[in-house]
Amino acid sequence: MSRLNPFAKLPGLNTASVLLVENEEHFQQSLAEALVKETSVTVSVRLAKSFPLPVENDESRPRIDLVVFIINLTSELSFQSAEASLKYLEPGYFLGKVCFMVTNARSSSVPAERLDAVRRLAASLYCPLLFAEDQTQQGVTNAAERLLTILKVAAGFVPFTSSLYLSNLTRSTLPPDIDQPSFD
Amino acid sequence: MNDSSKLLLQRIVRRIPVQMLKATLDKWGRLTVEQRQAIDFTQSKWALTQKLLSFCEENGVTLTQLAELEMIHVIENPNQGMWYTFQLLDPENDAQSLELTQFKQQFKCHLSELLRQVSVKIKKHTDEAVWIRIAWGGSFTKPNHLKPTYVVHHLQTPYFFVRNLTSKLKPLLSQALTLATRHQGVKEANLSGRNLTSIRDLLMRQYQQMFPTKYPSPHDEEDQPVLNQYIEKEQGHVATHRRRMAREVFGDGTLPQLQSAVYKLDTKFKDPSNKTMTEREDTFKCVVKFSSINLLESLRSCASSGIASAPVTPLLSSIPLKGRNYFVVTDNTPGPSSQRH
Numbered sequence: 001m002s003r004l005n006p007f008a009k010l011p012g013l014n015t016a017s018v019l020l021v022e023n024e025e026h027f028q029q030s031l032a033e034a035l036v037k038e039t040s041v042t043v044s045v046r047l048a049k050s051f052p053l054p055v056e057n058d059e060s061r062p063r064i065d066l067v068v069f070i071i072n073l074t075s076e077l078s079f080q081s082a083e084a085s086l087k088y089l090e091p092g093y094f095l096g097k098v099c100f101m102v103t104n105a106r107s108s109s110v111p112a113e114r115l116d117a118v119r120r121l122a123a124s125l126y127c128p129l130l131f132a133e134d135q136t137q138q139g140v141t142n143a144a145e146r147l148l149t150i151l152k153v154a155a156g157f158v159p160f161t162s163s164l165y166l167s168n169l170t171r172s173t174l175p176p177d178i179d180q181p182s183f184d
Numbered sequence: 185m186n187d188s189s190k191l192l193l194q195r196i197v198r199r200i201p202v203q204m205l206k207a208t209l210d211k212w213g214r215l216t217v218e219q220r221q222a223i224d225f226t227q228s229k230w231a232l233t234q235k236l237l238s239f240c241e242e243n244g245v246t247l248t249q250l251a252e253l254e255m256i257h258v259i260e261n262p263n264q265g266m267w268y269t270f271q272l273l274d275p276e277n278d279a280q281s282l283e284l285t286q287f288k289q290q291f292k293c294h295l296s297e298l299l300r301q302v303s304v305k306i307k308k309h310t311d312e313a314v315w316i317r318i319a320w321g322g323s324f325t326k327p328n329h330l331k332p333t334y335v336v337h338h339l340q341t342p343y344f345f346v347r348n349l350t351s352k353l354k355p356l357l358s359q360a361l362t363l364a365t366r367h368q369g370v371k372e373a374n375l376s377g378r379n380l381t382s383i384r385d386l387l388m389r390q391y392q393q394m395f396p397t398k399y400p401s402p403h404d405e406e407d408q409p410v411l412n413q414y415i416e417k418e419q420g421h422v423a424t425h426r427r428r429m430a431r432e433v434f435g436d437g438t439l440p441q442l443q444s445a446v447y448k449l450d451t452k453f454k455d456p457s458n459k460t461m462t463e464r465e466d467t468f469k470c471v472v473k474f475s476s477i478n479l480l481e482s483l484r485s486c487a488s489s490g491i492a493s494a495p496v497t498p499l500l501s502s503i504p505l506k507g508r509n510y511f512v513v514t515d516n517t518p519g520p521s522s523q524r525h
Contacts, residue, residue, distance in 0.1 A: 019418075024490075025423070025490065029415075032412075032415045033412065033415070036412055036414045036415060042414065043414060044414045044416070045414060045415045045416070046415075046416050046417070046418055047415065047416070047417045047418065048417075048418040048419055049418075049419050049422065053418050053419070054418060054419060054421070057418055061418075
């Protein structure tokens with residue numbers, strides 16, 4: 001079982017690479033288009049549905065600086081697919097190079113347990129948890145901006161900061177009353 | 185002209201849109217050139233009707249000739265109303281060599297034997313379709329031309345399409361057609377739709393199909409434009425594969441327009457989280473209906489975008505493969521089956 005290794009390759013010059021993993025393959029397209037608009041660095045985006053990634057691309061794939069799991073809260077399959085993909089990443093990624101992005105959190109059809117489960121997962125892995133709004137252009141731009149902040153740190157473009165330092169500030173924590181029943 | 189002719193003319197003029205009225209009247213040919221030029225097509229329909237009534241009275245147009253006018257219009261615009269398909273079974277030895285005059289004679293003969301008061305008009309269209317217009321009467325009533333049944337049949341094929349037939353008269357029509365086409369039985373083909381050309385194309389497979397190949401040509405694979413050199417898909421081949429499978433099942437290019445697909449489920453309830461329903465002995469009956477402006481197009485995009493799982497389930501792929509849109513699903517068979525097929 002070949003895992004994705006964060007430090008096995010050399011980085012590209014002035015390039016940051018991000019891998020967007022989404023089961024529905026829907027939001028990742030618009031997010032990618034917003035990400036590549038960044039001018040100060042060259043952002044290279046790779047899109048995948050789930051792990052394991054095809055072995056044929058191993059040679060041509062650049063060093064992935066950040067892996068983003070996009071979870072659509074309205075679908076249980078989305079969450080399960082993201083969870084199952086985690087074991088294909090080397091542990092080195094979990095030192096600030098993995099991020100969870102959740103869409104449709106405001107939808108009323110979402111059971112509260114699913115959001116709690118995502119929170120627990122992010123907290124247990126010490127990863128940041130971002131909420132994104134994928135229906136409007138503004139929402140996509142905002143999500144891309146926040147991702148770019150984390151991506152620039154993970155790719156080493158921000159001096160005196162590494163992704164491990166940043167993860168201390170951005171990692172998701174569980175609210176203390178997560179086990180209490182909610183009153184929605 | 186008597187009342188029923190007047191009513192029929194009124195109905196016809198009301199039904200035909202003004203843009204097509206001129207062309208239809210020209211094709212009908214029962215009005216002289218001066219009369220046709222005298223009609224002002226910008227008037228209201230009521231004024232048009234009065235004018236046409238007076239012309240028809242001048243020329244002595246009969247009820248059957250008016251029926252011909254209606255038929256011309258329907259042949260030009262077949263995609264209205266609801267068409268149902270029937271299939272003829274067990275052809276006899278000379279069914280393949282049936283030709284038009286024999287069919288016409290036999291059909292009129294059989295139908296008038298069954299029901300004395302019936303008015304039949306048969307016309308052959310340029311694309312080999314035989315159109316039959318039937319106005320039904322009762323034992324003592326004259327044929328009612330306001331509610332005609334239209335039947336379309338392609339000779340030497342086992343299918344015919346019917347519009348506007350009541351269930352009381354269905355056995356009469358079935359018997360007359362079965363005998364006239366030299367078959368021994370008829371059954372419902374479970375395909376219905378608003379668009380006659382589409383259901384005919386679907387049944388006779390006259391749409392652009394894609395056949396499975398082991399070595400797909402590069403032209404087929406090149407449908408997704410390269411969006412951005414910085415965005416790359418890791419598992420692009422999965423999407424291409426899905427798209428190809430959807431196109432293999434549903435066809436390429438423009439697809440015939442079906443409006444709905446109905447599945448009648450007669451299966452046991454299966455849901456592990458719901459014990460009370462699963463424990464019941466008898467089957468759970470329900471009807472699932474998919475409706476859309478163009479059902480096959482929506483199913484194809486469902487399959488190619490991944491909403492429906494690929495390979496396409498036989499429940500959906502039976503629609504184009506078997507040419508049906510009404511299925512009865514029971515527990516014994518893995519795919520959809522009909523009671524008699």
